[in-house]
Amino acid sequence: MFDPRNPTPSGPTPTGASQALRGQVIAINSQSIKIACSSCNLRELCMPMGLSKDELDKVDTLVDTRRKIKKGGALFHNGDKFTSLYAIRTGFFKTCVATEDGRDQVTGFQMAGEVMGLDGIVNDRHTCDAVALEDAEVCVLPFDRIEELSHDIPSMQRHVHKIMSREIVRENGVMLLLGSMRAEERLAAFLLNLVQRLHARGFSQTELVLRMTREEIGSYLGLKLETVSRAFSKFAEDGLIEVKQRHVHILNSEALRDLVNRPDCD
Amino acid sequence: MFDPRNPTPSGPTPTGASQALRGQVIAINSQSIKIACSSCNLRELCMPMGLSKDELDKVDTLVDTRRKIKKGGALFHNGDKFTSLYAIRTGFFKTCVATEDGRDQVTGFQMAGEVMGLDGIVNDRHTCDAVALEDAEVCVLPFDRIEELSHDIPSMQRHVHKIMSREIVRENGVMLLLGSMRAEERLAAFLLNLVQRLHARGFSQTELVLRMTREEIGSYLGLKLETVSRAFSKFAEDGLIEVKQRHVHILNSEALRDLVNRPDCD
DNA sequence: CGACACCTTGAAGAGGTTCAAGAAATGTGG
DNA sequence: CCACATTTCTTGAACCTCTTCAAGGTGTCG
Numbered sequence: 386m387f388d389p390r391n392p393t394p395s396g397p398t399p400t401g402a403s404q405a406l407r408g409q410v411i412a413i414n415s416q417s418i419k420i421a422c423s424s425c426n427l428r429e430l431c432m433p434m435g436l437s438k439d440e441l442d443k444v445d446t447l448v449d450t451r452r453k454i455k456k457g458g459a460l461f462h463n464g465d466k467f468t469s470l471y472a473i474r475t476g477f478f479k480t481c482v483a484t485e486d487g488r489d490q491v492t493g494f495q496m497a498g499e500v501m502g503l504d505g506i507v508n509d510r511h512t513c514d515a516v517a518l519e520d521a522e523v524c525v526l527p528f529d530r531i532e533e534l535s536h537d538i539p540s541m542q543r544h545v546h547k548i549m550s551r552e553i554v555r556e557n558g559v560m561l562l563l564g565s566m567r568a569e570e571r572l573a574a575f576l577l578n579l580v581q582r583l584h585a586r587g588f589s590q591t592e593l594v595l596r597m598t599r600e601e602i603g604s605y606l607g608l609k610l611e612t613v614s615r616a617f618s619k620f621a622e623d624g625l626i627e628v629k630q631r632h633v634h635i636l637n638s639e640a641l642r643d644l645v646n647r648p649d650c651d
Numbered sequence: 652m653f654d655p656r657n658p659t660p661s662g663p664t665p666t667g668a669s670q671a672l673r674g675q676v677i678a679i680n681s682q683s684i685k686i687a688c689s690s691c692n693l694r695e696l697c698m699p700m701g702l703s704k705d706e707l708d709k710v711d712t713l714v715d716t717r718r719k720i721k722k723g724g725a726l727f728h729n730g731d732k733f734t735s736l737y738a739i740r741t742g743f744f745k746t747c748v749a750t751e752d753g754r755d756q757v758t759g760f761q762m763a764g765e766v767m768g769l770d771g772i773v774n775d776r777h778t779c780d781a782v783a784l785e786d787a788e789v790c791v792l793p794f795d796r797i798e799e800l801s802h803d804i805p806s807m808q809r810h811v812h813k814i815m816s817r818e819i820v821r822e823n824g825v826m827l828l829l830g831s832m833r834a835e836e837r838l839a840a841f842l843l844n845l846v847q848r849l850h851a852r853g854f855s856q857t858e859l860v861l862r863m864t865r866e867e868i869g870s871y872l873g874l875k876l877e878t879v880s881r882a883f884s885k886f887a888e889d890g891l892i893e894v895k896q897r898h899v900h901i902l903n904s905e906a907l908r909d910l911v912n913r914p915d916c917d
Numbered sequence: 918c919g920a921c922a923c924c925t926t927g928a929a930g931a932g933g934t935t936c937a938a939g940a941a942a943t944g945t946g947g
Numbered sequence: 948c949c950a951c952a953t954t955t956c957t958t959g960a961a962c963c964t965c966t967t968c969a970a971g972g973t974g975t976c977g
Contacts, residue, residue: 482823485912490827504823506816513823532808535801542798542808549815550772556822557748557770557779561756563829564873568933599956607830609934614957630942630956646751834965865924875966880925896924896974 421445422524430498431472431524433544440538447534448472448524460501460515460523467505469527473497476521477596480504481604482513491605493555494518494579494597497586500526500548518596563607566645571606572616573644576626580635591638595631687711688790696764697738697790699810706804713800714738714790726767726781726789733771735793739763742787743862746770747870748779757871759821760784760845760863763852766792766814784862829873832911837872838882839910842892846901857904861897 422428423441432444451474454460460471463483477496483489492513495501505511506528535542562571576593584590595602599610599617606613617633620626625641627634635641688698689707698710717740720726726737729749743762749755758779761767771777772794801808828837842859850856861868865876865883872879883899886892891907893900901907 482827484827484831488831490830492823492826503816504820507813507820512820532805532812535808536805539798539802542801546798546811546815547773549812549819550769553815553818553822554770554773554778556819556826557758559826560758560822560829561748561750563826564756564870565750565754598954604830610956611935611958612933615933618957864922876924877926877967878965881965884925 422448425474427472427474427498431500433538433540435540436538440540443534443537444541447526447530449527450525452523452525454517454521454523456517456519456521458517460517460521461505461511462514463512465505465511467502467509467511467528469525470500470502470531471515471523472500472526474522474524476523477518478515478521479518479597479601479605480513480515489604490607491597491601492559494605496582503549503552518601559605568606568608568612569616569619570645571608572602572613572620573641575602575606576633576635577638577641577645580638591635593633593635595633688714691740693738693740693764697766699804699806701806702804706807709800709803710807713792713796715793716791718789718791720783720787720789722783722785722787724783726783726787727771727777728780729778731771731777733768733775733777733794735791736766736768736797737781737789738766738792740788740790742789743784744781744787745784745863745867745871746779746781755870756873757863757867758825760871762848769815769818784867825871834872834874834878835882835885836911837874838868838879838886839907841868841872842899842901843904843907843911846904857901859899859901861899 422432422444423436425431436444452460452471454476460478473495475497477494478501479491480493480495480501481489481491495515501515501523502511504513531541531545535545562574566574579595580590580593583593597605599613602608603610603613608616617626617628620641621628623640625635625637625644627636688694688710689702691697702710718726718737720742726744739761741763743760744767745757746759746761746767747755747757761781767781767789768777770779797807797811801811828840832840845861846856846859849859863871865879868874869876869879874882883892883894886907887894889906891901891903891910893902
């Protein structure tokens with residue numbers, strides 16, 4: 386009933402817009418060969434579009450290293466010197482910030498094609514931890530190289546601005562969620578967001594495998610793990626989803642959407 | 652006891668680092684003359700530092716218009732076409748996002764020297780409203796001009812990146828607040844943040860005048876206005892602050908800090 | 918001066934947390 | 948491959964914080 390391999394490309398049926406992503410999957414995953422950005426299957430997510438041949442060649446010099454992170458390992462920690470941004474090739478991350486007294490807050494979950502490390506630019510130090518929730522690989526993008534390329538390629542400059550702006554807008558959305566939604570609305574919004582992003586990467590619109598614990602979901606949503614668990618059970622009871630541990634099958638995404646937008650009606 | 656004019660430059664005694672800001676105040680406020688960025692008293696907040704004479708001249712071409720916004724008026728709305736960033740010269744703003752069903756969430760309060768509009772870059776449309784909480788004036792920074800200048804002046808490029816990164820880090824902090832703090836901790840953190848930013852602009856470390864309603868504070872902090880009011884009363888009762896409507900006098904900022912960092916102790 | 922917006926405070930109620938126990942999955946070492 | 952330890956998840960019951968509803972007070976502006 387559930388496919389446990391998501392979000393590897395062998396997961397639920399790729400659909401729609403991202404058919405193009407499928408072709409090269411096997412070649413890329415089979416080895417840790419150097420893949421040029423220009424031929425990377427994630428380039429639509431990381432890179433600006435409509436580059437000339439010349440510009441593509443320049444962009445291909447951007448990534449000179451990859452880094453593999455084991456499940457549970459950190460890509461960077463709060464306080465680490467900032468040198469690079471990181472584009473996720475495979476795997477799944479969380480980012481979290483902490484108070485002095487030890488409480489911490491998951492600020493986001495990142496998947497393939499997304500960029501991490503933007504927090505480090507302002508003070509040359511990272512202000513959050515980035516932790517792999519499954520074995521992962523990232524492209525290391527030295528930030529001074531990014532700035533050089535931004536200088537040479539206008540669409541690259543624009544692209545960098547857009548990535549940062551997108552993160553600001555995303556965080557605005559999380560603030561809205563944390564500041565004004567009930568527990569079940571939050572979870573519904575979270576599931577819809579996850580499945581939408583997975584769908585954009587060629588996965589099912591209705592099935593997903595969570596890579597994080599209830600506690601991590603709770604931290605992200607400003608709830609306790611028990612509350613998250615109860616909300617899952619409630620959704621299942623109401624026939625909106627099927628849940629079995631981390632495997633979620635969305636049966637009625639329309640109802641989930643209604644929950645987010647019209648909280649009063651039950 | 653309270654000085655109601657804060658945060659105009661005639662408010663509580665300017666101190667410390669920002670003595671330099673005082674000199675030109677009168678000349679600038681007296682008229683709506685064109686002031687070059689290079690001689691603006693807020694340049695340390697908006698502009699990169701260490702520019703050459705040549706670069707300063709270029710930067711001075713960036714701002715070709717100013718805009719005055721009346722109290723209650725909007726600088727831009729959700730859905731508006733994005734063209735420019737805005738640097739606040741005088742006044743005080745809030746930014747807010749809304750759900751489809753009409754609930755809204757204040758995502759930030761902005762004061763002189765801070766930049767608004769970054770949300771619009773990613774989709775060429777603004778995704779929030781920016782509303783003046785008092786009569787205000789902003790410098791209009793056309794974004795294509797910013798990108799040109801970023802191309803010509805490396806430290807400008809870096810500066811733009813830092814401003815966006817700072818906003819991302821700020822929002823991370825708000826997520827931490829919304830996701831893991833109690834009502835009183837949130838209000839304490841809010842007050843400390845406000846007073847710290849005002850202090851950086853030459854105002855008192857202990858006195859401030861709120862420009863927003865309890866409801867707006869509540870929206871920002873994910874609380875109802877009654878809860879905010881009660882928390883103010885509690886602080887006053889405990890001798891941490893004096894409150895009279897929007898005038899706040901901080902009596903024991905150490906205790907406020909402790910509240911934020913060690914929530915259990917009362 | 919009167920209308921309106923804003924703020925305070927009380928009392929009742931709801932939603933989420935906390936504490937606790939047990940079940941289900943996962944990982945480890947023999 | 949199985950037994951055992953550990954982590955993760957679920958569920959119940961009591962509790963607590965914040966919200967909701969309501970009323971009255973204070974300040975502001977035309």
